[in-house]
Amino acid sequence: MRELKLLTGRRVVVATEKAELRGVVESATRAFLTLTAADDVTSGPPRPIVGFVLVPVPRIAHVQVID
Numbered sequence: 214m215r216e217l218k219l220l221t222g223r224r225v226v227v228a229t230e231k232a233e234l235r236g237v238v239e240s241a242t243r244a245f246l247t248l249t250a251a252d253d254v255t256s257g258p259p260r261p262i263v264g265f266v267l268v269p270v271p272r273i274a275h276v277q278v279i280d
Contacts, residue, residue: 217241217270224280226254229272235279239265246270 220238227234227246236251248266252259 217246223278226277226279227268228274234266
């Protein structure tokens with residue numbers, strides 16, 4: 214999970230089997246990736262998500278760095 218910690222402060226798209234989320238990596242642990250300023254970009258126009266999003270690390274399919 215060291216790779217995810219290196220992304221702190223970067224804007225990413227995180228894909229899971231059920232959703233795609235775009236946001237800024239706030240923190241990363243072995244259990245969770247925390248995003249802030251996140252949008253749900255699964256389908257259609259981006260939908261803002263208020264607050265922090267905790268993504269369970271085992272459910273992450275891939276991470277794309279966009280900034």
